[in-house]
Amino acid sequence: MGRRxxxxxxxxxxxxxxxxxxxxxxxxxxxxxxxxRVPHYRHILSENPVVDWFEIISENFMVEGGRPLEVLDEILxxxxxxxxxxxxxxxxxxxxxxxxxxxxxxxxxxxNTPWLSDHLCWGxxxxxxxxxxxxxxxxxxxxxxxxxxxxxARDYLEVPICVExxxxxxxxxxxxxxxxxxxxxxxxxxxxxILLDVNNIYVSSQNHGFDPYDYLDNIPHxxxxxxxxxxxxxxxxxxxxxxxHPVLDPVWKMYGHVLKKTGPTATLLEWDxxxxxxxxxxxxxxxxxxxxxxxxxxxxxxRKASDA
Amino acid sequence: MNNVLxxxxxxxxxxxxxxxxxxxxxxxxxxxxxxxxxxxxxxGGKSISELAESFIKPNDRLTSFxxxxxxxxxxxxxxxxxxxxxxxxxxxxxxxxxxxxxxTAYLVQYPSESFTLRNLGNRLEQFLTEEPDxxxxxxEVALDMLRFEWAQIMAFDGPSRKPISPRELQKKTPSxxxxxxxxxxxxxxxxxxxxxxxxxVKNQETDGLRSEASNTSDTTPDQNHRRIRLRLPKPEKVxxxxxxxxxxxxxxxxxxxxxxxxxxxxxxxxxxxxxxxxITAKAPKIKGKVRKAASDQNFPQRLTEWFADWSSxxxxxxx
Numbered sequence: 108m109g110r111r112x113x114x115x116x117x118x119x120x121x122x123x124x125x126x127x128x129x130x131x132x133x134x135x136x137x138x139x140x141x142x143x144r145v146p147h148y149r150h151i152l153s154e155n156p157v158v159d160w161f162e163i164i165s166e167n168f169m170v171e172g173g174r175p176l177e178v179l180d181e182i183l184x185x186x187x188x189x190x191x192x193x194x195x196x197x198x199x200x201x202x203x204x205x206x207x208x209x210x211x212x213x214x215x216x217x218x219n220t221p222w223l224s225d226h227l228c229w230g231x232x233x234x235x236x237x238x239x240x241x242x243x244x245x246x247x248x249x250x251x252x253x254x255x256x257x258x259x260a261r262d263y264l265e266v267p268i269c270v271e272x273x274x275x276x277x278x279x280x281x282x283x284x285x286x287x288x289x290x291x292x293x294x295x296x297x298x299x300x301i302l303l304d305v306n307n308i309y310v311s312s313q314n315h316g317f318d319p320y321d322y323l324d325n326i327p328h329x330x331x332x333x334x335x336x337x338x339x340x341x342x343x344x345x346x347x348x349x350x351x352h353p354v355l356d357p358v359w360k361m362y363g364h365v366l367k368k369t370g371p372t373a374t375l376l377e378w379d380x381x382x383x384x385x386x387x388x389x390x391x392x393x394x395x396x397x398x399x400x401x402x403x404x405x406x407x408x409x410r411k412a413s414d415a
Numbered sequence: 416m417n418n419v420l421x422x423x424x425x426x427x428x429x430x431x432x433x434x435x436x437x438x439x440x441x442x443x444x445x446x447x448x449x450x451x452x453x454x455x456x457x458x459g460g461k462s463i464s465e466l467a468e469s470f471i472k473p474n475d476r477l478t479s480f481x482x483x484x485x486x487x488x489x490x491x492x493x494x495x496x497x498x499x500x501x502x503x504x505x506x507x508x509x510x511x512x513x514x515x516x517x518x519t520a521y522l523v524q525y526p527s528e529s530f531t532l533r534n535l536g537n538r539l540e541q542f543l544t545e546e547p548d549x550x551x552x553x554x555e556v557a558l559d560m561l562r563f564e565w566a567q568i569m570a571f572d573g574p575s576r577k578p579i580s581p582r583e584l585q586k587k588t589p590s591x592x593x594x595x596x597x598x599x600x601x602x603x604x605x606x607x608x609x610x611x612x613x614x615x616v617k618n619q620e621t622d623g624l625r626s627e628a629s630n631t632s633d634t635t636p637d638q639n640h641r642r643i644r645l646r647l648p649k650p651e652k653v654x655x656x657x658x659x660x661x662x663x664x665x666x667x668x669x670x671x672x673x674x675x676x677x678x679x680x681x682x683x684x685x686x687x688x689x690x691x692x693x694i695t696a697k698a699p700k701i702k703g704k705v706r707k708a709a710s711d712q713n714f715p716q717r718l719t720e721w722f723a724d725w726s727s728x729x730x731x732x733x734x
Contacts, residue, residue, distance in 0.1 A: 166531050171574030172599065174662040194530040200433035207530045232436040236527040237443055237490055238497075244426040244435060252429050277482040278472045281426040281435065316474060344476040345485065 130267065131300035131330040134221060137373035139399070140189065141392045144378070147385040148178055156385065160187040162375045163218070165225075166194050169210040176217075183218060189333070189373075190220040191302075194236070197256040197270065198229035198243045212264050222267040222332055224302040225260075227253065227293060242275035245282035245289035254296030261299065269300035269332040274310035274339075274348035286311065287322040300332035303369075305361045306354065306377075310339050310346045319361055328368040336362055336395065337377040351380035353391050362395065366402040374399070424470050438470060442483060443490045444526055446519045451491075453484035494522055497532040501568060502539075503620065504560040504613040507645055508553055517549040533572070536565060556647055559605040563613065563666075566601035566657035570664055573599035578729035584722075589687040594680050595732040601657040602669075602678055607648040610655055610666045615645050660728055672696050672714075673721050683734070690718065 138159030143151075150156070161182060168179050182188060194207065215223065228240040243249050261268045272290055284292070294301055303326070312319035336359075338352030354362075354376070366372065376392035426432050442463065448454050455463055467479035474482070498518045499506060506514040524546075525538045540561055543550055550557035575597055584592075596602075654674035656667040669677070675696030679689035694714065725731060 169531065170533070170572035173570075173572035173575075173659060175572055177662045198432075200429055200436055204530055229436055231530075232433060232440050234528050235440060235444075236530060237440060238493055238527060238532055239443075239486065239490055241436075241439065241486065244432070246426040248427050248429065249432050252432055276485040277479075278474075279426070279435070280424040280470055280472055281431075314474070344481070347485075 131269070131332045132369065132372060134332060134373045135371045137187070137189075139392050139395050140187075140373065140375045141388055142191075142375065142377050142379065143182065143188070144382055146382050147388070150385040152178070152181055154385075155185060156389065158186060158389065160189055160373075162189050162191045162377075165190045165192040165211055165214055165223075168217075169207075169214055179217070188218045188220060189375075190214060190218055190223045191271075191375075192223065192225035193240070194230065194238070195225040195256075195260060196228065196230045197225065197260070198227060198249065198253045199231050199256075200229070200252065201231055201234065203256055203259055204231075208260065208263055215264055215266050220266060222269055222300065223264065224269040224271055224333060226273050227270045227290060228273045240273045242273065242277060242279075243289065244279040245284045245286060247283065247292065250289055250292040250296060253293050257293070257297035257299050261297075267300060267332070268297075269302040270294065270297075271302035271304050271335065272307050272311075274304070274307040274314075274346075276314055276345055276347075278315055285317070285322075286315075287325050291326060294327065294330050299330070301326065301330045302333045302335060303331045303365065304335035304337070305365060306335065306337040306339055306358045307348060309355075309358050309361060310348045313346045319357075320364065323361060323365045323368070328365070331365070331369040331372055333373045333375065334362065334365070334369075335375055335377055336392075349380055350377045351382075354394070359394070359398070363398040363401065366398050367405060369402075371399045371402050435470065438466075439483075439486075442466070443487050444523065445487070446523060447488060447491050451488060453480065453487040491519075494527065494532070494535060495519070497535050498522075498539075501536050502561065502564050503616050504564050504609060505557060507612070507616040508557050508560055508647060509550065510644065513549070517543075520546070520549060533568065536568070540565070553647065555650075556607045556609070559603075559607045560609045560613070562603055563605065563609045563655065563657065566603060566655075567664055567666075569601055570599045570657050570659045575599055575729075576732040578726075579731045579733055581726050584726070584731070587686075589690065590685055592686040593683065593734040594686060595734040596677065596681050597658065597730050597732060599659055600730055601655075602674060602681065603655040603657065604674060605653050605655065606650055608651050608653050609648060610653065610668070612645065612648045619645075656730075658728065658730065670717075676718075676721070677725075677730075693718070 140160035140162050141158060143161040143163045151158075163179065168175050170176065179188075190211075192211065195203065195211070211223070226240045228243060230237050230239050230241055243253065257268055257270060270290075270293065272286065275286075282289075290301065305323075308319045308322050311317075312322065336354045337348070337350045338354055338358075340347045340349040340352065362374075374392075374395045376388065376395070378388050378391070382388065426435055442453075445454055445457075453463065457463060457466065463483075464478065464480040467483045471479040471483050473479045495515070495518055498521075499514075502514075509517065521539055521542045524542055527535050529535070529537070540558065543554075543558060543561065547554050576595065578597075579594065652671075654669040654671055656669055656674075656677070658665055658667065672693040676689045676693035679692040680686070684692065
């Protein structure tokens with residue numbers, strides 16, 4: 108499938124170099140998407156801009172009716188949509204919320220999303236919700252609980268799941284490993300994909316004092332099914348993941364670095380606050396093109412799961 | 416819930432994980448102080464710094480307390496902003512300071528139990544019924560506005576059912592016909608013209624409904640809630656239907672008889688019973704006598720017009 112749902116034959120060299128190598132990186136032709144946000148609805152629906160795909164925040168469309176679903180249906184008539192959730196909370200000790208799952212499944216049937224993502228975090232306990240993406244304690248026990256929840260969700264939803272690394276501002280004494288080791292442990296136990304948020308890695312590396320390239324180099328690249336890029340805000344003593352700026356140079360460099368390891372991967376720009384015009388957001392997202400082109404030309408050797 | 420302020424620094428099991436998460440949420444749910452900072456002491460007088468140090472690592476720039484405080488602030492900014500977005504009319508009635516105190520107290524008493532911020536205000540009416548002092552002396556108008564604004568949330572994205580066709584309606588006899596109303600339609604009898612008041616409030620701002628869910632962190636509480644204080648609406652009995660049409664929000668003022676008719680239908684009356692209710696509702700009892708609306712020669716025609724209007728709006732469904 109090409110842009111706006113039109114089938115476009117891939118150039119031979121392109122298709123040879125980005126042949127999906129595994130179940131988690133099977134969307135190498137998805138190109139560059141942007142997050143679907145309310146301020147852009149009118150422009151998108153009236154101007155029909157050419158966009159590879161849109162990512163929606165699942166919870167914004169898990170409603171019973173009204174304008175949100177009307178807009179979604181209009182978008183689905185013309186574009187590919189991928190669901191991204193913010194409240195599944197795989198890392199919560201609580202069991203998965205059945206009503207939440209039921210609504211996600213209904214939305215999955217509506218969008219036909221090829222994969223679905225949510226965060227490697229927790230955000231609720233005893234049925235009370237923080238509506239935040241809180242960092243996990245990086246322990247084997249926590250990884251086991253988290254992986255179990257991911258498997259349960261995938262089995263119920265019947266769609267591949269990618270888990271996203273979150274940006275964080277605190278670390279626990281209880282942690283037994285690095286964040287990327289925890290990510291590896293979880294995705295191997297759950298046998299799921301990774302939504303690698305390069306900006307989040309950068310933010311956390313600055314807040315916790317690790318080398319972001321250690322993170323990028325030590326994850327199972329064959330499991331990266333999608334990449335997020337975004338902007339952030341610097342404060343005196345920490346960096347906050349605000350998604351209200353263009354992507355900064357260090358994040359672009361990291362993105363180029365990891366693409367050489369993962370191969371061309373579905374990429375999405377997040378811009379959630381102080382949202383500029385659609386054209387500006389799209390222009391920023393399309394800066395990823397040159398990195399993807401480089402990744403295609405260098406023909407990376409994508410590791411298979413059996414090589415790991 | 417166990418004591419949320421008991422330090423947990425090992426996570427070797429699901430139970431340990433739960434304890435750590437209880438401990439952290441126990442701190443996040445504690446309101447910020449007046450300077451938008453994390454409180455220094457727990458309710459029991461314990462040092463929050465010491466409690467934070469027990470499970471959060473410091474780094475070379477931030478103490479454990481400061482790292483936890485980032486999350487504490489983000490939590491409150493997010494949930495308060497959501498309520499500010501959802502209840503601008505209530506905010507205008509109470510003023511910024513009282514609204515902030517009210518919503519903070521509400522969220523302490525009733526933290527979110529839903530995966531979506533859309534439902535964050537769903538127990539606010541219950542809370543204000545239990546603790547009316549938060550809105551005194553404007554209790555009646557504040558509750559009217561709260562119900563009106565919640566009805567708008569329901570109308571915005573609430574469920575809908577297939578409307579019943581006029582042809583299907585004509586086949587039935589009024590004495591046996593039961594009709595449902597669209598779930599997104601709210602019928603409100605309020606004591607103040609909150610609909611007009613809210614229009615005035617919204618004319619002062621550019622924000623629409625609640626912000627979307629996203630995974631970003633707010634850096635400051637939303638400061639766009641300051642506005643000129645409008646004069647409160649005078650007591651006035653108003654009957655409202657809050658609904659949507661072509662997925663746009665609307666509020667329709669109803670005559671008392673129309674309101675009574677629709678309310679009776681929603682409560683399960685037959686069409687004939689509902690019309691009878693409407694007739695008697697037209698004029699209240701005076702000294703034991705009821706002035707029947709049947710004496711109003713235009714009533715049958717108005718009834719026909721109402722049904723034509725409501726049918727065209729798709730309000731009627733099967734029960």
